[in-house]
Amino acid sequence: MSDSSNDLPDKSNPVAKSVTANGHIQDKLIKDSIANSQDISAKAQARNSAINATLETPAANDFTQAKDLPVGTPQGQQTIAPTDSAAHSSNDSADNSKGETTASDKAAAVKAALFHERDDINNPHTPDTDGEEKTHFGYKTVNKAEKQARVADVFTSVAKKYDIMNDLMSFGIHRLWKRYAISLSGVRAGQHVLDIAGGTGDLAKVFSREVGKNGHVVLSDINAAMLEVGRERLINAGCNNVDFILANAETLAPFEDNSFDLVTISFGLRNVTDKDAALRAMHRVLKPGGRLLILEFSKPIFEPLSKAYDLYSFTALPLMGKLVANDSESYKYLAESIRMHPDQQTLKQMMEEAGFENCDFNNLTAGIVAVHRGFKA
Structure with a gap:
């Protein structure tokens, strides 16, 4: 069995000193590399969380902001402007907290929630605006307020x-x-x-x-x-x-x-x-x-x-x-x-x-x- 002292570097030997120094440098490089990788991972995770939070925002969309027209926006900058419906809803809630709303206030709130001039894909035909007025959907007769949704389903x-x-x-x-x-x-x-x-x-x-x-x-x-x-x-x-x-x-x-x-x-x-x-x-x-x-x-x-x-x-x-x-x-x-x-x-x-x-x-x-x-x- 060999003497264990033979396995240890001789500190009086220049070659042994060099080996020891190199070992310390390698250890430091490994530690630095691990720390750097952890830092990069943490930054990447934070960036992904921010991206996911943006994508989950209800106002996000894939299309161009109407407020930017008619001047064209570069492709990729294609998020539609938030509608004012939410603002209307919050204002209505504030008014409700002060007292009981009138029938006209409720009707105005319903109309604002369904259609706003800058929220153009919503249906301008509602029971409030058109009542029971009829139109055609193919050969069927439907309320005007229903047709837009039916056509949307088709396409x-x-x-x-x-x-x-x-x-x-x-x-x-x-x-x-x-x-x-x-x-x-x-x-x-x-x-x-x-x-x-x-x-x-x-x-x-x-x-x-x-x-x-x-x-x-x-x-x-x-x-x-x-x-x-x-x-x-x-x-x-x-x-x-x-x-x-x-x-x-x-x-x-x-x-x-x-x-x-x-x-x-x-x-x-x-x-x-x-x-x-x-x-x-x-x-x-x-x-x-x-x-x-x-x-x-x-x-x-x-x-x-x-x-x-x-x-x-x-x-x-x-x-x-x-x-x-x-x-x-x-x-x-x-x-x-x-x-x-x-x-x-x-x-x-x-x-x-x-x-x-x-x-x-x-x-x-x-x-x-x-x-x-x-x-x-």
């Missing part, structure tokens, strides 16, 4: 499969319809464009390229699921002059008067509860000399085609919806909503009553679709 359901279904339902012809509508838009470099109910961004993507770096495009939709699909698609395509705004077509409340050179709405007007109000809002946000372009399903002008189209719409479309999107009812509603939409001449008259001038329309595919155009004086 939330179909959002992920919307583009695929458009290709299947129209055999790809919808791309030609949109291309023709864009050719009538007169869009030029440097202009400001609002695409209402723009959903997955087909038109906005083209407008982004046409207006260029000095122009600006706003893709708006009332449905967050549809808008998120469009947002992801356009960001991936490198469209860095586009903002994404949740907005109700009936009011377009986030947008100032005389803000846009061109306003478009493609296959969205038929889903709006109050189309007259929407047309007036579009007229308001257009600049003088600005142009409105509406691409929408309409009434076929060839009777044999109309019958075949009806047969296709009410048999094939719900079946495709069931097979592809697992939702036949939504596509049944879409077919019904087309039939309930105003025909070409009626929509032209509605545009004129909203203040548009030089209104005209072009039938596509024998009137299955029409492009309406009007100008603001």
